[in-house]
Amino acid sequence: MAKVVAELKYSAEHEWVATDGSGPANIGISAVAAEALGDIVYVDLPEVGSTVTAGETCGEVESTKSVSDLYAPVTGEVVEINDDVVSDPALINNDPYGAGWLFKVAVTEEGPLLSAEEYAAANGGEL
Amino acid sequence: MTENYTALYDQHKLAGASFTDFGGWQMPLKYSSELAEHHAVRNAAGLFDLSHMGEVWVTGPDSGAFLDYALAGKLSAVAVGKAKYSLICQEDGGIIDDLISYRRAEDKYLVVPNAGNAAVVAAALAERAAGFDVVVDDVSAETSLIAVQGPHAEAILLTLVPAEQHSLVTELKYYAAVEVGITVNGAVQDLLLARTGYTGEDGFEIYVPNGDAAGLWDALLEVGAGHGLIPAGLACRDSLRLEAGMPLYGNELSREGNPYAAGLGPVVSLKKESDFVGKAVLAELKELGAGSTSGRRLVGLKGLGRRAGRSHYPVLKDGNVVGEVTSGQPSPTLGYPIALAYVDVEHSEPGTALDIDLRGKPEPFEVVELPFYKRQK
Numbered sequence: 065m066a067k068v069v070a071e072l073k074y075s076a077e078h079e080w081v082a083t084d085g086s087g088p089a090n091i092g093i094s095a096v097a098a099e100a101l102g103d104i105v106y107v108d109l110p111e112v113g114s115t116v117t118a119g120e121t122c123g124e125v126e127s128t129k130s131v132s133d134l135y136a137p138v139t140g141e142v143v144e145i146n147d148d149v150v151s152d153p154a155l156i157n158n159d160p161y162g163a164g165w166l167f168k169v170a171v172t173e174e175g176p177l178l179s180a181e182e183y184a185a186a187n188g189g190e191l
Numbered sequence: 192m193t194e195n196y197t198a199l200y201d202q203h204k205l206a207g208a209s210f211t212d213f214g215g216w217q218m219p220l221k222y223s224s225e226l227a228e229h230h231a232v233r234n235a236a237g238l239f240d241l242s243h244m245g246e247v248w249v250t251g252p253d254s255g256a257f258l259d260y261a262l263a264g265k266l267s268a269v270a271v272g273k274a275k276y277s278l279i280c281q282e283d284g285g286i287i288d289d290l291i292s293y294r295r296a297e298d299k300y301l302v303v304p305n306a307g308n309a310a311v312v313a314a315a316l317a318e319r320a321a322g323f324d325v326v327v328d329d330v331s332a333e334t335s336l337i338a339v340q341g342p343h344a345e346a347i348l349l350t351l352v353p354a355e356q357h358s359l360v361t362e363l364k365y366y367a368a369v370e371v372g373i374t375v376n377g378a379v380q381d382l383l384l385a386r387t388g389y390t391g392e393d394g395f396e397i398y399v400p401n402g403d404a405a406g407l408w409d410a411l412l413e414v415g416a417g418h419g420l421i422p423a424g425l426a427c428r429d430s431l432r433l434e435a436g437m438p439l440y441g442n443e444l445s446r447e448g449n450p451y452a453a454g455l456g457p458v459v460s461l462k463k464e465s466d467f468v469g470k471a472v473l474a475e476l477k478e479l480g481a482g483s484t485s486g487r488r489l490v491g492l493k494g495l496g497r498r499a500g501r502s503h504y505p506v507l508k509d510g511n512v513v514g515e516v517t518s519g520q521p522s523p524t525l526g527y528p529i530a531l532a533y534v535d536v537e538h539s540e541p542g543t544a545l546d547i548d549l550r551g552k553p554e555p556f557e558v559v560e561l562p563f564y565k566r567q568k
Contacts, residue, residue, distance in 0.1 A: 102221065102224075102225055102426065103224050103225055103226040105499075105521045106497055106498065106499075106521070126498070126499065126521075128225055128226065128426065128430060128520055128521060128523070129225075129426060129520065130501075131499075131501065131550070157224070
């Protein structure tokens with residue numbers, strides 16, 4: 065079963081958010097979502113310097129079988145994107161919580177986020 | 192919807208498959224990674240459960256004449272031992288299904304329709320049999336179908352065939368079938384082996400009674416492991432057939448479409464003397480230039496960017512809708528997006544620049560010759 069990392073928070077749209085309270089938040093998609101999508105072959109990320117809004121779409125993730133919107137789990141300015149994942153989207157399947165991270169945001173406001181327990185309970189992941 | 196399970200369902204579950212509904216059947220979508228399965232079939236071998244496909248026997252002295260009437264092709268001209276790709280059409284020329292018919296004897300054919308259409312095809316055949324001296328027997332429920340596809344398929348299969356019968360396999364031609372002894376559960380069983388497939392690679396399809404299906408599946412996995420064989424699901428079956436430019440019923444073929452628009456004109460035998468269901472309308476459509484000078488035509492599209500078109504996305508020329516995608520995805524073998532689409536015939540020439548409307552963003556594509564991928568022989 066797909067892993068859910070206890071230290072992270074999650075949106076209902078399957079993005080995870082890592083915050084340490086000081087620096088920008090790191091954002092990716094959960095292993096549950098990566099597994100459901102299948103092999104990811106393309107990712108379209110927001111541009112550095114743009115502002116994303118919690119709950120709104122900010123990019124796309126394309127697998128061999130389908131295209132899905134990427135939703136911003138927080139509001140704020142995008143300060144960095146993961147160029148490695150753009151050139152090698154399989155990183156999202158292989159290491160969704162590590163090398164497969166997507167972008168970082170200087171958060172002004174968090175969207176409604178779930179704890180790992182809540183997310184796992186709702187989506188069948190394994191803590 | 193009725194959920195049907197093949198005789199291999201437990202095998203798939205044990206192998207960790209994720210499942211999808213296909214034509215009313217719970218079928219393995221993939222076991223691990225659909226890309227890995229795709230590459231295994233192109234470079235080594237893949238093992239497919241196709242037991243959801245139908246099997247209908249047609250026997251009796253009028254078998255050839257009956258199938259000439261019921262199907263669009265001239266089945267009476269098929270030599271015993273050979274197979275033919277054909278269509279079963281409606282009176283209005285619409286396509287009920289595409290199917291493969293194997294002539295097993297002068298008076299005996301095996302007709303293989305698609306999963307979702309098996310019952311409809313069996314019923315249409317039974318109805319069309321009125322007045323012919325034939326028996327139509329739908330054995331889909333008792334019959335499993337296992338495919339071994341890929342460049343190593345022959346070597347894998349031979350390990351289960353007695354040495355004195357090897358030449359039956361090695362000399363078997365594409366679109367031909369033979370009864371051959373295959374070792375299942377320690378005993379040699381005579382099974383129908385066809386050199387056919389839906390992947391663009393060399394390969395075989397084996398018809399086996401449900402009771403022996405799991406034994407054959409396990410035996411092939413065991414002897415195939417050293418040849419790079421892995422179980423392969425419907426996700427890679429779709430990407431493989433798309434690269435090979437093969438139509439999928441429900442995507443490229445439908446009751447609303449017609450064979451000429453689908454590029455399947457050569458499958459329709461207007462020349463055969465006998466009447467057949469749909470003949471009058473199909474002759475008219477051909478006269479009108481359907482798929483060549485009028486209407487839309489199925490073409491291959493190659494993406495110039497990285498984004499793939501998907502089924503039902505509009506195809507644009509200078510911002511105007513001139514067609515619709517029926518199947519599309521990134522090609523794992525070729526490394527660029529590919530699609531099949533119906534486009535207005537005036538924009539169907541290879542080299543024509545078109546766009547696919549990707550959810551509001553036009554993405555450049557170019558019309559190319561089919562198939563996208565052809566194996567080296």
